[in-house]
Amino acid sequence: xxxxxxxxxxxxxxxxxxxxxxxxxxxxxxxxxxxxxxxxxxxxxxxxxxxxxxxxxxxxxxxxxxxxxxxxxxxxxxxxxxxxxxxxxxxxxxxxxxxxxxxxxxxxxxxxxxxxxxxxxxxxxxxxxxxxxxxxxxxxxxxxxxxxxxxxxxxxxxxxxxxxxxxxxxxxxxxxxxxxxxxxxxxxxxxxxxxxxxxxxxxxxxxxxxxxxxxxxxxxxxxxxxxxxxxxxxxxxxxxxxxxxxxxxxxxxxxxxxxxxxxxxxxxxxxxxxxxxxxxxxxx
Amino acid sequence: xxxxxxxxxxxxxxxxxxxxxxxxxxxxxxxxxxxxxxxxxxxxxxxxxxxxxxxxxxxxxxxxxxxxxxxxxxxxxxxxxxxxxxxxxxxxxxxxxxxxxxxxxxxxxxxxxxxxxxxxxxxxxxxxxxxxxxxxxxxxxxxxxxxxxxxxxxxxxxxxxxxxxxxxxxxxxxxxxxxxxxxxxxxxxxxxxxxxxxxxxxxxxxxxxxxxxxxxxxxxxxxxxxxxxxxxxxxxxxxxxxxxxxxxxxx
Numbered sequence: 001x002x003x004x005x006x007x008x009x010x011x012x013x014x015x016x017x018x019x020x021x022x023x024x025x026x027x028x029x030x031x032x033x034x035x036x037x038x039x040x041x042x043x044x045x046x047x048x049x050x051x052x053x054x055x056x057x058x059x060x061x062x063x064x065x066x067x068x069x070x071x072x073x074x075x076x077x078x079x080x081x082x083x084x085x086x087x088x089x090x091x092x093x094x095x096x097x098x099x100x101x102x103x104x105x106x107x108x109x110x111x112x113x114x115x116x117x118x119x120x121x122x123x124x125x126x127x128x129x130x131x132x133x134x135x136x137x138x139x140x141x142x143x144x145x146x147x148x149x150x151x152x153x154x155x156x157x158x159x160x161x162x163x164x165x166x167x168x169x170x171x172x173x174x175x176x177x178x179x180x181x182x183x184x185x186x187x188x189x190x191x192x193x194x195x196x197x198x199x200x201x202x203x204x205x206x207x208x209x210x211x212x213x214x215x216x217x218x219x220x221x222x223x224x225x226x227x228x229x230x231x232x233x234x235x236x237x238x239x240x241x242x243x244x245x246x247x248x249x250x251x252x253x254x255x256x257x258x259x260x261x262x263x264x265x266x267x268x269x270x271x272x273x274x275x276x277x278x279x280x281x282x283x284x
Numbered sequence: 285x286x287x288x289x290x291x292x293x294x295x296x297x298x299x300x301x302x303x304x305x306x307x308x309x310x311x312x313x314x315x316x317x318x319x320x321x322x323x324x325x326x327x328x329x330x331x332x333x334x335x336x337x338x339x340x341x342x343x344x345x346x347x348x349x350x351x352x353x354x355x356x357x358x359x360x361x362x363x364x365x366x367x368x369x370x371x372x373x374x375x376x377x378x379x380x381x382x383x384x385x386x387x388x389x390x391x392x393x394x395x396x397x398x399x400x401x402x403x404x405x406x407x408x409x410x411x412x413x414x415x416x417x418x419x420x421x422x423x424x425x426x427x428x429x430x431x432x433x434x435x436x437x438x439x440x441x442x443x444x445x446x447x448x449x450x451x452x453x454x455x456x457x458x459x460x461x462x463x464x465x466x467x468x469x470x471x472x473x474x475x476x477x478x479x480x481x482x483x484x485x486x487x488x489x490x491x492x493x494x495x496x497x498x499x500x501x502x503x504x505x506x507x508x509x510x511x512x513x514x515x516x517x518x519x520x521x522x523x524x525x526x527x528x529x530x531x532x533x534x535x
Contacts, residue, residue: 093343094343161380163376163378163380164380164382165341166338166341166374166376166380167376167380167381167382167441167444168382168392169338169341169369170336170338170369170373170374170376170445171369171370171373171392171393171396171397171444171445171448172366172367172368172369172370172371172393172397172448173366173392173393173396173397174366174396177396181392181396182382186383
């Protein structure tokens, strides 16, 4: 009896310790970024372009660029992802072909992001002649997050009770209307929850946009989706590796990292708010 | 039993390799209540779901034979199952209202199936009255249907089916998830609905079949063992197996 209690407390201690370590590491990273980066954060930093070979000034074009690219990636990844998931869960006959497609999607999720970048360069930038642009970068990022969105959407669609589908179909409502009016609205909170992960990843990736969208430096804001943009992750990479005076840009690097984390959290927050709003309406 | 709204002729049904129904021939009378009884897995629910083509939703099923609804074979290639389901409504074992308002639960079907409804409000009221739910919900039509009790939800599901103005109402153990008082209400309701609709009900509850149905069909292992007037089945069945089941000797 004693022994069992002892074992229980040992295991309980181990799992608590793991949770604590994770939290500490995360907290440590954030603390480190904030302490090193907060000094450069100012209104000018987020509203002005870089100056003096990027050793002074702000990072406004990179913030705007990252927002454009992320929104573009969502605009491409979400519809395609949800549509694919609807096909896989609602229409396709479950069997060998669907299994192969699902394995393919899972493999896609494991492909290194630089491969997506090269694909984007070869296909969108060169073959389709989009050039290095918001469009090419958004498409590349959209494809990168597609597996995450498909996976999340599949889970969310499957979690909608089968009885809802049956009830709707038994009324003589067509399959598409059933999906559109009943299944999809009830799956949307779940779809968004899962997609948040993908969206955060899209905002923070460097490799996929390196060859497809990101500019080393451009002070002007993009005027069309065929323009190049600066982007926060790439800007950090540039400051840390390719600047003329890397040491002088150190505080700006940390500031940029802080802003990037803030932007990603901001995008997540919007999705969380939308999800919370929709969840309040969902009850079964 | 003069007019038969549904006629089955030598119907076989398979889930993949497994035969679930064997050689079923039977007719369902118009404006009658027919009860389908039998032990679990005997095929009675499968048969019910054949009548509005709900078995189509399951991959790898096969139907043989003829099922005529108002004279048309509903498994003929030119028949749209969606069309059939508008005429043959269904109520399920567990109440399954949509997570919408009470009003929108009722208006959902008519709105989406392209039926032109001159006055949706009165259709909603009429359907809820038919399901004897109107007085309980008339002041909360814009509240979520999920707040209703189980019995109220089931009557809402009946009202939802009635709003499509079907000819036939299929009920798959509609009271098995309900308490005795709600069950009694649903049974009274079936009695009332029979004037306007043909009702086919699957039930595990022998007393219920005896109380509410005009005809009773007893199934066993995918076969139709006996089909007769309810009174006859429950007092003097022709087949020994039927008697054994009804008296509780097996099942």
